[in-house]
Amino acid sequence: MAKAPTVEDVAAHAGVSRQTVSNVLNTPDIVKPATRERVLASIDELGYRRHAAARRLRLRRSSTIGIRLDPYLGGVSGVVLDRFVHAITDRSSERGMRMLVYAARTPEEELARLAELWEGSEIDAAILTGTVRDDQRVGRLDAVGLPFISFGRPWGDDDIADPTHLWVDVDGAAGTRAATEHALQRGGFVSFLGWPSGSGTGDDRERGWREAIDASGAQGARIVSEDSVQGARHAIAAALTDDTRADAIVCASDSLAVGALLALADAGVRMPVIGFDNTPTAEALGFSSVEQRPEDVAEAVLQLLMGPTGDVVSPRRVESGEAHALITPELVIR
Structure with missing residues (x-):
């Protein structure tokens, strides 16, 4: 041997x-x-x-990264984070690291759990998911000194030009821009079915649609719904009643796309509907959707958090152009 x-x-x-x-x-x-x-x-x-156990003993590191397991909510679009957790676990294992998955129902519970794990030397870093504008977890983790990176922008001071933390995100605007440009091949009026304003992710996806509409000189209507199949079904049904015409509909999620398709079927109307997330539902029903590529997100997270070798946690310096990665999604046409 x-x-x-x-x-x-x-x-x-x-x-x-x-x-x-x-x-x-x-x-x-x-x-x-x-x-x-x-x-x-x-x-x-x-x-x-290197032998992982020997490394942990020598460096006094746990060689473990913590990540929250989101509560199961059912529905269409919950599989993206599941794919990300699977991918980050697989890729961290290849680099001699382990993932510790924990449960937390609220940000306060998550912060308490992370503080406990960090103080007990059970993790070397954390990955945040489900970020929101001015995310309270960012400042709290800074205060306890826990290295972390987020999947999703905190949507506040942390931005591309002046970052203060590490983050990886999917370029949602690029995804809906590509979807809208494709939809415009069917006609000059493309509607957008999105979430209420105020969501960083939702606003970003709406921006891509608006940019494509403005650049082409086309027209389009913004339709708003909560992120549910039934909510989208009612919103599109109301838009059809108001005689809002469209040649295609671009949606902020696959859940919204399914609702839109049901409403169109109820009304006997046929038009292209494009979703976002490329879930198994999109494949099963045969509608086009934007693929977020969570496996690429996982690789980018480890690159920023651990450097090119992935041997130990060694976060990249927080400098403009170096502290983040934007993953360009792919439009899957069906």
């Missing part, structure tokens, strides 16, 4: 010192990019992998 490669083997192969290899594994930002890439190439070629 061949002997497993060591740090010394990697150092010799890459032509660097043992300390440089250690720096690449533990604090990659302090190593010159060219040297770092050479060491990483040697690690890949030799198949080097």
Whole structure:
């Protein structure tokens, strides 16, 4: 049986010192990019992998990242976060890390649970999901010193030009812009079925629709509904009663798209409906939808939180252009 490669083997192969290899594994930002890439190439070629238990003991780290398991709400669109949790668990395992999934019904419960895990040295970092404008969790986690990254923007001071925290998000505006541009091939009037104003995610998706409409000189009506099938069904039925004409409908979620399709079927009207989330429901019913690519989100989260090696938590510096990743979604046409 061949002997497993060591740090010394990697150092010799890459032509660097043992300390440089250690720096690449533990604090990659302090190593010159060219040297770092050479060491990483040697690690890949030799198949080097540190023993996780020994690493945890030596570095006094848990090699564990915490993430909340959202309450089960049913419905159409809940599978996106499920896919993300599965992907982040799979990819963190490949990097020698573990995920600790915990339950919390409210932000206060989540903060209390994270503080307990952090003080007990059970986690090295946390991933926040379900972010909202001026998210209270951000300041609280800063106060206790827990490294974290969010899937979704806090939608407040944290932005692309002047970030103060690490985050990864899906470019919702790009998704609905692509969906609207595709829908405009069917006619010059494309409606948008979205959520009430005030939701950062919802407003972003509406913005993409507006930008595509304005750029093309087309027209469109904004229709509002809560994020439910029945709510969307009633909203579209009311719009049809008001004689709001449309050549296609772009929706902020697949739940809204299903409701729109039901309302159109009730009225005997046929037109393209495009959803957002590309859930199994969209595939089963055969309507086009925007794919968020949560697997790419998971990879970007680990890159920002752990650097290119994923060996230990080593958050990237919070600098403009370096503290975030926007994942471009893909329009799946059916």
